[in-house]
Amino acid sequence: MLHDDLLDVLGREIVEGSVPAGAVLTLEGLGTRFGVSRTVTREVMRLLESMGLVTSRRRVGIVVRPAVDWDVYDPRLLRWRLAGSERPAQLRSLTELRSAVEPVAARLAAQRGSAAGDELVELAARMRVLGEAGRLAEFMVVDAQFHALVLRASRNEMFAALADVVEEVLRGRTEHGLMPPRPEPRALAAHEAVAAAVQAGDSPGAEAAMSAIVNEVSAALTGTE
């Protein structure tokens, strides 16, 4: 669709800074530049405005806003930043967010019971098999499922909504060769510990084990910088 293309192009340009904060666009200008009607440019601008990337003012035009005003939880913005030169900074932010959220999510998951425990145990077992075999791509998929399930089992929709983000982080790590050829045995053990703790309803244990996982990730990240 025309909208999506234009939105993507403009979004990336702004995120990358090739259209810097303070720059002024006009609906007509964009329309002629991209060969679309004002109907389209208007709707795209509305979306960008709703993400805090721009603000539209009569008699002036569409003004690009500074990065501090951006709605950093918007999924599209997240994707743009992950796809561009902002990637390292974005990954750092997200990893810190994970290190905050996931232990608490694990605690809540253990506390609020649910049948997720069994499934987590199973996923952890598959992670061990795939990990020890060095099948990193498949490992990453299951890893993402594991974390997504913990987040969902926390029964907090704001935690659950981060599942996609976590998957993105894991995928990024794998695709950029930031993973060791084989996952750390400690990491495998920690996943199993989380699963067991959730299954047993041991909330402090779940929180501690998940802390171990995300802290190791943080350490690895800061180590490579």
Add this chain to the structure above:
Amino acid sequence: MLHDDLLDVLGREIVEGSVPAGAVLTLEGLGTRFGVSRTVTREVMRLLESMGLVTSRRRVGIVVRPAVDWDVYDPRLLRWRLAGSERPAQLRSLTELRSAVEPVAARLAAQRGSAAGDELVELAARMRVLGEAGRLAEFMVVDAQFHALVLRASRNEMFAALADVVEEVLRGRTEHGLMPPRPEPRALAAHEAVAAAVQAGDSPGAEAAMSAIVNEVSAALTGTE
């Protein structure tokens, strides 16, 4: 502006469930119902779509999506839920999010130095004065400033972006009489401890002290339910 009004009305209706998931709207229907042109309804629908509240399909119309698909970090959605019958659930989610994020933010704030420590000490002192005088409204404002500053000082934009949310939670608590007539002395002391720890660069101390604050809040919340 026409957009904003219509967006607000429709958003609230969907969030409240008076337009349930699966319901189908049409651009023309909305246009005639609200007396606006298709230009307006289209742009509103695009925004709702970008929040995950609806999805538009040709030949069918605009279909309302189930709550699990909503983009729960969208500020507008947050406001709608806080303003309606979803308020208690939303406050619970947000409080849990705070209890995850704020301790880590405090740790990072202490770690990444910055001049925020002095300012935090000052804010904590003002909180004590206002709190002991029972001036709750003013207390809440300074409290919000305190937490916002910690989040910003963490130098993580995703944490910083939660400042508004925290303020909303605090305001909600105060306006709904969920605060004791005078803040707990322990809470005042904990704020001072956070400030001192950040100032001293004591990251474990800052994390622990902030944990004490948010855990007390969580306990109070679950206690009233």
Add this chain to the structure above:
DNA sequence: CTGGGTCAAAGGTCATACCTATCGGCGCGA
């Protein structure tokens, strides 16, 4: 009963016209 074709409904896009809020400059008066 099944498969394909036809039709109509509703969103997607475009062009145009007019309204309206503003920014900036110009001119008048103190």
Add this chain to the structure above:
DNA sequence: TCGCGCCGATAGGTATGACCTTTGACCCAG
């Protein structure tokens, strides 16, 4: 000379109406 207020040009805001494109649903033939 300086300041205030009026005025016009500009660019977004809204309304229409036309046409395209996709696609769900119905009907008919095999």
